[in-house]
Amino acid sequence: MAKILPFRGLRPAQDIIHRVASLPYDVIDSEEARVLAQDNPCSFLHISKPEIDVEPGISQYDPIVYAKGRENLDKFRREKILLQDEKPCFYVYKQIMGNHQQVGLVACTSVDEYLQNKIKKHEHTRPEKVQDRLNLMNSLAAQTGPIFIAYRQPDALKTLIAKVLQQEPVCDFVSFNDIRHIFYVVKNESIIKEIQTAFAKVDAMYIADGHHRSECAAQYCLQQRQKLGNWTGDEEFNYFLSVIFPYDELLILAYNRAVKDLYGLSVEQFLIRVNEKFVVEEVKGAFNGPTSGNQFGLYIDGKWYTLTAPASLSKTGDAVARLDVSLLQNNILDPLLGIKDPRTDTRIKFVGGIGGIKALENLVNNGNYAAAFALYPTAMQQVMDVADAGKVMPPKSTWFEPKLLSGMVIHTLD
Helix, strand or coil: CCCEECECCEEECHHHHHHHCECCHHHCCHHHHHHHHCCCCCCCHHHHCHHHHCCCCCCCCCHHHHHHHHHHHHHHHHCCCEEECCCCEEEEEEEEECCEEEEEEEEEEEHHHHHCCCEECCCCCCHHHHHHHHHHHHHHCEECCCEEEEECCCHHHHHHHHHHCCCCCCEEEEEHHHEEEEEEEECCHHHHHHHHHHHCCCCCEEEEECHHHHHHHHHHHHHHHHHHCCCCCCCHHHEEEEEEEEHHHCEEECEEEEECCCCCCCHHHHHHHHHCCCEEEECCCCCCCCCCCCEEEEEECCEEEEEECCHHHHCCCCCCCCCHHHHHHHHHHCCCCCCCCCCCCCCEEEEEHHHHHHHHHHHHHCCCCCEEEECCCCCHHHHHHHHHCCCCCCCCCCEEECCCCECCCEEECC
16 A cells, blocks of 8 residues: 655765764754854755854745755755765665664655555644745755654565665764664665565554654645646655654653643642542652653652552543543643643743653752653554544654654755
């Protein structure tokens, strides 16, 4: 069922890949990007976040910014920082973070399968964010950031990927957060066809991260189809750049929360109210995080407590209601702390699990936040269950690590 295509990747020259590859555009702000790229003219941030190369007072959504992105892309190609493969290829992207490793297939996936919900979503998108990436895509005529996709890997594909891993990679380097990135090019036409044949048996794929990029690619495709009138389905704009991982290889870290105040309650009153729905126990000694789902850590007044949800809370409702993020929102954040919409409420802060328990303690100890909640990581199976049900995850439910670097390979559309 699933259709994937090889493509003529635009890639960094082999000896400078480590200098070109950058963090994804959406995990750093413009000022952080300026700092990272200021002494590196090869950084892909000059293309993915081109506002760093215009006057600071200019809005990052100004047409000048998108034009600068195209100017920088043309320069990278002219100076042979980026080179295009002569023939369509697949690519394999292996990442190692500590004891964890994951191996993804880099390919073009079908916009039509996305529109038909065979590539399944679990998040809403914000129109302004989609429009920003669409403006840049129109200017670049290229897809620069891959969509992070999960799937259930057939044994035949596992065997084929293992065969690719036996060849010499085009790069092997350690980058941000001490994560190792290893990249392979699949040129052999026989292996390419075998991969496509094996992939045809995959019944569904799931967007793990990159909902705005995938929606942007879909809108770009529909615009191009309307503009052309006559299109065959073979044009590059009918496909979008993806890295496809076996779902059981992916690492999801907790997405924790901190709140600025207790909504008029004292610490004692708050703990009493929490105890009405959860089993509350003070932690003796060090706290390293929840040990299972349906358990939360609460840091307040210099102490850690565990909050355990009874079966009456944790076993009821649909795939969304049973998520830990929903249990916390529906039983504490909303009714006790008055946080009705965590997307817009300025009293809540979302803290990616990469910062660990210490990051939560620091927020409270510094006096900026009254309490912090540590969550158990959402499982990828839970994400797929929500997508299969046609529902969406609550905001900030998953924090995937390691992140895919941008600039390892680009899908050109012209």
